[in-house]
Amino acid sequence: MNHQLPLTLIVLANLPPTWGVGCDSPVLGDLVYEARLPTAMIDGHPDATASLLPGIAAEAGVQLLGPISPAHELDVLAGKLLSFGGYKPNWDGEQACSPSDDGVYDAIDFLSFLPQGIPTPKPMVLASGDVALYWDDGPLYAEIGFDGSHTYYAYAERPGSAAVHLDDEPIKKGFPPAVLALLGGGGTFVERAAA
Amino acid sequence: MKCVDIPAFLREDHEPKTRCERLSAALGGFQCENESVAPGISPGIIALDEPLVRYLLEDHIEEMPDGSKAVKPNAFSHAGTNGMSVDRRRHISNTHAAAEVARNYVGYVLATCANIRDIQAEGKRCFAVYDTALNINPAHADICQCVFAPKSQQAKYRRRLKDVFDRFPTPFEELSKSQEYLPTPPRSLCKVLVDRLKSLFRRRSAG
Numbered sequence: 396m397n398h399q400l401p402l403t404l405i406v407l408a409n410l411p412p413t414w415g416v417g418c419d420s421p422v423l424g425d426l427v428y429e430a431r432l433p434t435a436m437i438d439g440h441p442d443a444t445a446s447l448l449p450g451i452a453a454e455a456g457v458q459l460l461g462p463i464s465p466a467h468e469l470d471v472l473a474g475k476l477l478s479f480g481g482y483k484p485n486w487d488g489e490q491a492c493s494p495s496d497d498g499v500y501d502a503i504d505f506l507s508f509l510p511q512g513i514p515t516p517k518p519m520v521l522a523s524g525d526v527a528l529y530w531d532d533g534p535l536y537a538e539i540g541f542d543g544s545h546t547y548y549a550y551a552e553r554p555g556s557a558a559v560h561l562d563d564e565p566i567k568k569g570f571p572p573a574v575l576a577l578l579g580g581g582g583t584f585v586e587r588a589a590a
Numbered sequence: 591m592k593c594v595d596i597p598a599f600l601r602e603d604h605e606p607k608t609r610c611e612r613l614s615a616a617l618g619g620f621q622c623e624n625e626s627v628a629p630g631i632s633p634g635i636i637a638l639d640e641p642l643v644r645y646l647l648e649d650h651i652e653e654m655p656d657g658s659k660a661v662k663p664n665a666f667s668h669a670g671t672n673g674m675s676v677d678r679r680r681h682i683s684n685t686h687a688a689a690e691v692a693r694n695y696v697g698y699v700l701a702t703c704a705n706i707r708d709i710q711a712e713g714k715r716c717f718a719v720y721d722t723a724l725n726i727n728p729a730h731a732d733i734c735q736c737v738f739a740p741k742s743q744q745a746k747y748r749r750r751l752k753d754v755f756d757r758f759p760t761p762f763e764e765l766s767k768s769q770e771y772l773p774t775p776p777r778s779l780c781k782v783l784v785d786r787l788k789s790l791f792r793r794r795s796a797g
Contacts (some may be wrong), residue, residue: 457736489672519663527745531660
């Protein structure tokens with residue numbers, strides 16, 4: 396498993412067929428999309444010389460431009476998750492288990508799948524030692540947790556929608572679309588293209 | 591397992607992650623809520639309308655964008671592992687409250703016993719509440735999850751448990767300021783004392 400901090404990259408979408416000679420300049424909002432690509436999609440070290448794995452560019456119609464700085468909130472979140480690695484057994488005085496290194500790094504890896512357009516989740520450590528990310532906005536609740544097995548569980552509910560229950564999902568499958576639908580995020584270009 | 595074995599079981603040295611699950615399997619029901627599991631120490635079985643206090647660490651509290659504070663779901667996760675400690679508000683002693691402050695609790699939330707026992711999923715009760723009194727804290731009780739399922743389901747049970755407690759934490763100091771907090775002897779004990787005093791006066795008057 397890749398234990399790198401979340402990576403944000405810019406991808407350039409294929410120009411729409413309607414864009415042509417008469418246009419002075421492209422409308423960036425229509426053409427350039429910022430997406431955090433899963434490291435599994437990147438060939439080689441994620442720097443300027445990195446390239447998308449064969450098939451990804453053709454499939455999604457994207458071009459890798461290079462890494463940009465991770466958003467500040469994600470930086471803070473990744474830092475908080477890293478700090479969980481220092482929790483010892485009985486960290487709360489009530490015999491809570493300490494998080495495993497793999498649990499912490501699985502959660503950090505998962506940050507690279509967070510879609511655009513949704514709030515930054517909050518982190519927590521459960522008494523079982525599982526590390527979890529959650530969104531709690533009154534009636535809307537979602538939780539995605541990691542126990543170090545390189546899989547996650549997900550639970551989400553919102554009034555008027557069917558609750559989401561996922562277990563033992565491989566992290567490399569990325570952010571669960573059903574949870575994204577409840578959170579109301581629009582998804583990244585890559586996710587929309589892959590949908 | 592006998593009901594009186596529950597307090598020791600919840601504090602055993604073995605795998606804490608599965609204590610409530612093993613306890614639930616061993617008991618197979620809720621009969622131990624109807625008798626004291628710590629006779630001689632406990633003030634008695636827990637009444638349905640009793641408020642239960644869950645103390646909170648810094649790690650259980652989240653700072654909201656508007657500066658307010660909310661309780662994190664992990665404050666309730668012990669119910670699914672080794673038992674979630676709560677105190678019975680009507681029986682908290684001043685000495686114990688001071689000790690809790692020393693342990694750096696920063697706030698608390700309340701729920702009534704009935705609301706916890708009423709939580710159900712797929713027609714089954716999710717949590718049991720036992721009067722696991724301790725010598726140093728007779729007000730102590732434990733909430734134990736009693737249905738176990740994949741983790742996504744357990745997240746739902748935890749969420750339901752969180753929902754019956756206050757959404758926002760009260761600062762710990764407020765507990766000791768509260769009039770209700772002051773320990774009051776049970777009504778039956780008061781009645782006994784009054785009756786004995788009356789009978790003493792009667793005897794003296796007669797003598």
